[in-house]
């Protein structure tokens with residue numbers, strides 16, 4: 100160990116001498132950067148010393164996350180060191196500072212996300228300021244004049260800012276003027292525009308500019324100044340929110356609010372920097388307006404990386420004094436490409452308010468994306484017009500701003516008005532207010548359906564358009580909701596081929612009163628469904644979620660451009676359509692392949708998460724930070740397939756009793772009330788339909804011959820999980836001892852095994868006690884499943900090892916055999932799932948995914964290094980140095 104410390108020091112000193120920590124600040128050309136999540140009591144400086152790196156400091160607001168820099172290397176030095184450490188630990192049990200590393204990620208620059216500017220139009224459109232058929236309404240003009248006089252608005256383009264007051268299509272605006280007349284103009288509220296910069300020297304913005312909340316993550320400077328020729332987007336968005344009431348251009352919807360600029364879209368960026376950006380000054384920046392995301396090309400399927408997801412969860416838990424930062428996202432401009440905002444991990448996050456667009460006639464503009472995660476819409480370009488706002492330059496105005504890019508900041512500005520009136524509202528209160536006060540429009544188009552709480556929802560127009568007056572009035576008397584609670588289903592295995600046509604496969608999950616009580620869940624807000632579907636053409640798939648109240652969410656829709664062959668891999672869809680339902684009853688997921696062609700697929704598995712309001716605020720807990728392994732464990736008590744021999748230690752349910760209902764799907768229309776009667780059995784042996792009996796109610800999941808102990812199903816799961824664990828442990832130990840004997844290991848196999856288990860625990864680390872809770876009200880069997888999997892690994896290790904046992908006579912045999920077993924298992928669930936998470940973005944060539952792939956390669960490389968041991972590789976020398 101001393102030698103290692105010494106080497107570390109040596110590396111550090113040469114490194115420090117060569118670079119010097121200041122010049123390290125931003126050169127990805129010569130340096131590598133790592134984010135490490137450390138145990139609370141671990142010392143970052145010791146870790147840095149151990150790794151021969153420089154500790155750059157904590158990672159913004161993310162607790163116990165630190166940034167480290169080192170000289171550039173082709174591989175992931177930290178992963179390798181940790182891997183090495185784990186190998187050595189089996190032989191020597193000393194404490195190593197690396198044991199305090201819970202998570203590490205090598206940073207890489209990836210292309211910035213795309214701005215959601217007005218997309219190319221189907222045909223060339225001219226832009227008359229108003230429609231030639233319609234003139235202004237005399238009464239409306241009179242009111243406009245009165246407002247201008249009363250509020251002393253001298254901004255020259257205000258009369259053209261129809262989104263604020265529309266004298267032509269009367270009523271088609273955000274209905275804000277009477278809010279202003281009450282003195283509600285965004286005072287004491289702060290919006291951060293996360294974008295390509297913000298011209299804080301513009302005469303229209305400088306007085307409201309909030310410097311402390313601003314930063315340029317592309318240039319690493321304080322001022323978020325636009326620098327590139329097309330860095331105009333952020334300034335235009337800022338003007339919509341907070342353009343000052345003066346004699347320049349127009350006004351913002353919250354013209355007395357403060358406005359910050361956070362620049363991230365103008366250069367390649369790392370996940371660490373984006374995570375910092377999303378938490379920047381989050382006690383004071385209250386609302387983050389984000390008019391960007393993965394490409395809207397109708398084939399991308401991409402989500403924020405783990406650090407960014409952690410930052411967003413951190414923001415809703417700790418930002419704004421614990422009330423939660425408010426993220427507002429543009430739904431996306433890919434409607435012409437049949438893109439859908441449920442393929443974007445930002446817009447379908449439960450932590451973001453997704454905003455679509457309507458045009459000045461209240462129509463759906465050709466670009467605005469729909470999805471079940473969309474909460475509200477507001478005005479933007481379309482019907483031959485666009486949004487007029489501030490532009491880059493001292494006195495410049497823009498008249499061509501639009502796309503959903505323009506809708507999101509407008510919504511953000513209106514939420515700033517709400518915060519002036521009620522700064523005490525939580526991030527969830529804001530979502531409630533937005534949907535409760537939204538005004539449905541275009542009821543004759545847009546496929547509106549009635550939700551359980553008497554609201555109308557359209558996937559095109561969401562809950563309707565935001566009405567500033569309505570939301571501010573409602574906010575004044577809003578009773579704050581109780582904390583968040585959640586109920587997670589276990590993974591439900593389906594493993595059925597999806598028949599082509601409208602029928603699809605329906606699988607149900609029953610929620611009973613006990614589960615809701617156990618989960619402390621009173622009523623639902625968001626629902627997420629994480630699923631795996633293998634398909635040779637992803638764009639052919641569509642997915643519906645039908646609630647117990649027969650409200651339908653179109654979680655996914657077909658996409659003509661999406662040729663990806665990866666299907667859905669641990670992808671999470673989200674819906675806000677079930678808001679206010681109790682959750683009690685049967686939830687049905689319907690997967691269809693409506694495009695009849697040579698491309699086919701299988702519905703593998705899914706799980707449902709119901710998020711909502713707690714019954715008992717006292718019992719509410721905070722969700723732990725997401726982990727990369729969160730979706731890794733697909734072992735589950737509910738299965739339509741025979742469990743694999745390797746995991747036989749889990750309670751194996753009788754398929755007849757526990758089989759989820761597989762029945763022909765409801766019609767793919769918006770008619771929520773009438774599931775179509777089972778048709779005749781689909782031809783070519785589609786899955787046995789119409790098995791409508793025996794839904795897996797939670798009290799009957801056990802085979803009848805097993806005792807239920809007269810306790811709740813959850814407790815049963817615990818008991819059987821624990822039994823499974825013990826059996827798995829014994830099997831594993833048995834198999835292990837068997838291998839060990841055959842291998843004539845010199846080390847004590849018992850010690851090895853204990854360390855193995857320890858590693859496993861550590862890998863799960865992060866979530867700890869609270870994490871168990873999250874794994875779910877009903878998913879408690881997970882722990883048993885994981886351990887069973889461990890048994891499976893050992894079993895596989897045995898299988899792999901037995902092939903080449905003759906070659907592995909020395910004491911490294913176990914490691915080599917284990918590694919070989921691991922690689923051989925490439926067909927097994929776990930391996931596939933691991934891959935799937937890493938490749939979730941399909942064929943879009945984003946850097947983040949490249950990074951992931953790199954990691955994967957790196958791991959394989961390390962595994963390879965393991966099995967090379969015998970040939971006196973670097974590893975062998977290393978061990979020599981330890982002087983074993």
Ligand SMILES: *[C@@H]1O[C@H](CO)[C@@H](O)[C@H](O)[C@H]1NC(C)=O
Pocket residue numbers: 274277278538566568569
């Ligand atoms: C708009 O605001 C007015 C008050 O100015 C209010 O009476 C009305 O209900 C609001 N909403 C609509 C859709 O007009």
Ligand SMILES: *[C@@H]1O[C@H](CO)[C@@H](O)[C@H](O)[C@H]1NC(C)=O
Pocket residue numbers: 287522
């Ligand atoms: C302004 O906001 C801060 C918190 O952001 C709050 O403490 C303060 O009371 C507010 N002031 C007014 C006048 O509302």
Ligand SMILES: *[C@@H]1O[C@H](CO)[C@@H](O)[C@H](O)[C@H]1NC(C)=O
Pocket residue numbers: 596633634635699700701
């Ligand atoms: C679906 O499952 C069948 C049978 O296991 C398999 O042959 C086929 O390759 C699977 N399809 C996909 C797209 O994975």
